[in-house]
Structures are given as C-alpha cells and as structure tokens.
Amino acid sequence: MGILSIALVHYPVKGRKDETIASAITNLDLHDIARAAKTYGVERFYVVTPLEDQKALAEKIVSHWQNGAGAAYNPDRGQALDLVKVMSAMDQVAADIGRHYRTEVKIVATSAVQHLRSIGFPEFQTILAAPENENRVYLLALGTAWGLADEFMESADYILAPIAGKSGYNHLSVRSAAAIMLDRIRGDRESGM
Amino acid sequence: MGILSIALVHYPVKGRKDETIASAITNLDLHDIARAAKTYGVERFYVVTPLEDQKALAEKIVSHWQNGAGAAYNPDRGQALDLVKVMSAMDQVAADIGRHYRTEVKIVATSAVQHLRSIGFPEFQTILAAPENENRVYLLALGTAWGLADEFMESADYILAPIAGKSGYNHLSVRSAAAIMLDRIRGDRESGM
Known part of the structure; x- marks a missing residue:
C-alpha cells in the first residue's frame, strides 16, 4: 500500500481574480x-507557506496545543497537531519526505473542478493499492483561497x-x-463505521 | 427517498466533565x-440554541453574507447560508419541519462513540431509500462541544x-x-466524483 501524506498549500494559490497569491494561515x-x-492514520500534514510571519503563526498555533496552555486543556488536540510540519515550499516538502521515507513522492493535486486528466477516487485507491507502489509516498495537495494555481496543477x-x-454547488x-x-x-465505508 | 435535514445542536450537549451545557456558536x-x-442538496440546516445572544449572533453571521458586505464579496456563501434557520429548541425544529413538509420528523442522533443501538451508514441509506419512508424527514442531529447529551441520545x-x-483517534x-x-x-462514491 502506498503511503498517504497531506499538504495544505498557501502558495501558489489563486486569488479572487485568478491571480497567483500567497494566502493567510487559517x-x-x-x-x-x-x-x-x-x-485516518496519515503520518504527516505539511503546512506550506513562504511567508515568514505566517510560518511563525502556524508554529505558534501548533506549539500552543503541544506545549502551551492548550496541551493541558485538551491533550487530544496536541496529538493531532503533532502531525503538522511547517514548510516554506513544496520542494522542501519533497526533500523532507525523501529524508524520512527514503522514497520519491508523487504529488496528487486536488481541485473543485474537473480537469482533462482528473482521476476518480476508486482509480486513486487502485494506484495506492498496487504492489509496485508500496512504500511510495502520495502527497495529497489541498489549495487554500480559490484553489491551487494552474502551474501547480x-x-x-x-x-x-x-x-x-x-447539486451544482461546489464550494x-x-x-x-x-x-x-x-x-x-x-x-x-463497507461496515459504515 | 426520505428527505434529509441537518441540525447543529448547542443545547443539550456535554461539557468537558460530561455535564449538560449550552455551547457557544462557532x-x-x-x-x-x-x-x-x-x-449535498440538503434543504434546511437548523442551528439550535436557547440563548438569545447566541441566536442573535447566528442571525448576524447569516445576514452578513445574505445582505451585508459579504453578499457582494462572496455571493456563493450567501447561497449556502440561506439554508440556515436559527431555532431555540428541537421541538421548534420539529414544528418547522411539520409546517414545511407536512410530515413527521425522525431524529437521527450522531456520536463519536458506538452505542448499543447504533446503525451503520449503509443501513441508514436503506431506511432513507425505503418506499414507505418517502417524504418522511430524517433530521441528522450533530452535537457541538463534547457531543449530544445522554437524554438527547x-x-x-x-x-x-x-x-x-x-486509528483509534476519534476527535x-x-x-x-x-x-x-x-x-x-x-x-x-461509485464514480468517485
């Protein structure tokens, strides 16, 4: 089974007018x-932003729940935020995955619209389950703001x-x-649990 | 097919120590x-809180995106928030459903833990699809804070x-x-779309 990882991308993403922007951390x-x-047993959640103040903000949120007042108030939250790794860019993410898993990474972009080469979820599951892809890392990239920039896709x-x-509503x-x-x-899903 | 509706319940819900509380609107x-x-084509989303200031806050959030500055900034958001109906209690929700759909409502409670009478998602889909349940309303009740109070369940x-x-993590x-x-x-899910 391939390994699943996630990246929340704040750059490069689209702004309201399709321009490429760096979005703020939420x-x-x-x-x-x-x-x-x-x-769902994902081991690493990368938060990607090139902005120094936004990286600092993300680190502050995480450490509040890991070591700060939040850790005592709600320890379950710290366990989840332990998965977060804040990175400046996708090539840093790829390098981190390479170092940790000693394997190459495949980037799986996500989008609110259909693309010519979009694959369905069952097809992606087949890829993940293929024996030749065992130990390969598949990084699910999620875009903030108005979605991942075209060059990223x-x-x-x-x-x-x-x-x-x-419905036709895709927001x-x-x-x-x-x-x-x-x-x-x-x-x-089979057991419905 | 049965009709699906949603309620986000802020009372009665559990607090940190299992006491019954009224939670704040988020x-x-x-x-x-x-x-x-x-x-997903749900027609009504009930926000349930008995607290007057919290009802006012919920109404303010909704109207900001329906008629306020948000409506011009992001019209898609208003379309979604049009589904919100703020109610004081579940019996008001049941009465509203009765008036609108002219049918009885079945309350479907949700929980982060297994109960003796929990049913799986496939079983619930079978109930929704049963011809005798056509036009009956199934209200999916979601608890805030530490979940729906025992008396609600x-x-x-x-x-x-x-x-x-x-994983065993259920938060x-x-x-x-x-x-x-x-x-x-x-x-x-079949088409993976």
Missing part, C-alpha cells in the same frame, strides 16, 4: 485537517476528481474537502 | 456545514454509528464529521 484549517489526518503527478454532491471549505477525501480514500 | 461551523449541506429515533478511520471536528456524513449518505 487557525481552524490546521486544527480540522490535523484531526482528520490523525483519524500542471506540474502535479496526478489530479484528483472534484467532490461532487447532489466546500478546504477543511470539509480534506475530511471527505480522507474518508473516501481511507474510511471503512 | 462562526465556521455555520459556514462549513451550510456549504456542505448546499453541496435516548430520545432520538435512530443513532448513527461513529465515523471510524484507521474529528463537528464540521469535518458533518461533511463526511453527508458524503457517505449522499455522495456519488
């Missing part, structure tokens, strides 16, 4: 995605199909999308 | 769950199984849990 993105990652190894519900929060994706990939 | 709970509800018509991932945010539940119940 406190609850870190909490919710760390808790979902912990629930183009350079990704795979693009995962958008989550479609029962899930990145927190909700991350939770649903992890559940689709790793959840025990 | 801005992003309203946003994230409204957006997920809209995505006991009086519910059904209890849905907890979402289990790949998803209510936002994440809501998104995953809606996707399990209503998502188009």
Whole structure:
C-alpha cells in the first residue's frame, strides 16, 4: 500500500481574480485537517507557506496545543497537531519526505473542478493499492483561497476528481474537502463505521 | 427517498466533565456545514440554541453574507447560508419541519462513540431509500462541544454509528464529521466524483 501524506498549500494559490497569491494561515484549517489526518492514520500534514510571519503563526498555533496552555486543556488536540510540519515550499516538502521515507513522492493535486486528466477516487485507491507502489509516498495537495494555481496543477503527478454532491454547488471549505477525501480514500465505508 | 435535514445542536450537549451545557456558536461551523449541506442538496440546516445572544449572533453571521458586505464579496456563501434557520429548541425544529413538509420528523442522533443501538451508514441509506419512508424527514442531529447529551441520545429515533478511520483517534471536528456524513449518505462514491 502506498503511503498517504497531506499538504495544505498557501502558495501558489489563486486569488479572487485568478491571480497567483500567497494566502493567510487559517487557525481552524490546521486544527480540522490535523484531526482528520490523525483519524485516518496519515503520518504527516505539511503546512506550506513562504511567508515568514505566517510560518511563525502556524508554529505558534501548533506549539500552543503541544506545549502551551492548550496541551493541558485538551491533550487530544496536541496529538493531532503533532502531525503538522511547517514548510516554506513544496520542494522542501519533497526533500523532507525523501529524508524520512527514503522514497520519491508523487504529488496528487486536488481541485473543485474537473480537469482533462482528473482521476476518480476508486482509480486513486487502485494506484495506492498496487504492489509496485508500496512504500511510495502520495502527497495529497489541498489549495487554500480559490484553489491551487494552474502551474501547480500542471506540474502535479496526478489530479484528483472534484467532490461532487447532489447539486451544482461546489464550494466546500478546504477543511470539509480534506475530511471527505480522507474518508473516501481511507474510511471503512463497507461496515459504515 | 426520505428527505434529509441537518441540525447543529448547542443545547443539550456535554461539557468537558460530561455535564449538560449550552455551547457557544462557532462562526465556521455555520459556514462549513451550510456549504456542505448546499453541496449535498440538503434543504434546511437548523442551528439550535436557547440563548438569545447566541441566536442573535447566528442571525448576524447569516445576514452578513445574505445582505451585508459579504453578499457582494462572496455571493456563493450567501447561497449556502440561506439554508440556515436559527431555532431555540428541537421541538421548534420539529414544528418547522411539520409546517414545511407536512410530515413527521425522525431524529437521527450522531456520536463519536458506538452505542448499543447504533446503525451503520449503509443501513441508514436503506431506511432513507425505503418506499414507505418517502417524504418522511430524517433530521441528522450533530452535537457541538463534547457531543449530544445522554437524554438527547435516548430520545432520538435512530443513532448513527461513529465515523471510524484507521486509528483509534476519534476527535474529528463537528464540521469535518458533518461533511463526511453527508458524503457517505449522499455522495456519488461509485464514480468517485
């Protein structure tokens, strides 16, 4: 089975007018995605931002719950935030994965819209389960703001199909999308548990 | 097919020491769950709190995105928050459903732990799909804080199984849990979209 990892990307992402921006850290993105990652057995949750003040903010949020007042108040939260690693850029993430897992990383971009080369969740699960991909790391990249920038999508190894519900509305929060994706990939749906 | 509705319950819920409390409104709970509800075609999202100041806060959040500065900034958000109805108690919710759908409501409680009478998601889908339940409303009740109070669980018509991932960690945010539940119940998982 391939290894699943997650990155929450704050640069390069799209702004309101499709321009490439660096977005701000959102406190609850870190909490919710760390808790979902912990629930589904993901070992590393990378938070990617090139902005020094934003990196400091992310580190501060994490350490509050690991060592600060939050650790005593709610120890479960620290366990989840232990998965967070704050990085300046995706090449740092790839290097960290290389060092830790001694393997190459495949970038799996996510999007709220269908792309020409989007693959469905069952297809991605087949890739993850293939014997030749055992011990390979698949990094699920989630875009903040208006989504991952075009250049990011183009350079990704795979693009995962958008989550479609029962309506044409496709504006899930990145927190909700991350939770649903992890559940689709790793959840025990057969037993309904 | 039965009709699905959602309630985010702020009373009666458990506090840290299992005491019954009224919890505070969290801005992003309203946003994230409204957006997920809209995505999965849920028509009504009830926010339940008996506290007048908290009801006022919830109404203010909703109207900011419906008519205020938020409506111009991000019209998609208003579309989702249009689903929100702020209510003082569950009997008001039941009365509203009765008035609107002219049918009785079945309360489906959710929990992070397994109960003796918990039913799995496939079983709940079978209930929803049963011809005799067509036009009946199933209200998915989500607890804030440390979860729905025991007396709420006991009086519910059904209890849905907890979402289990790949670890023993069961501390998803209510936002994440809501998104995953809606996707399990209503998502188009076969196509992986």
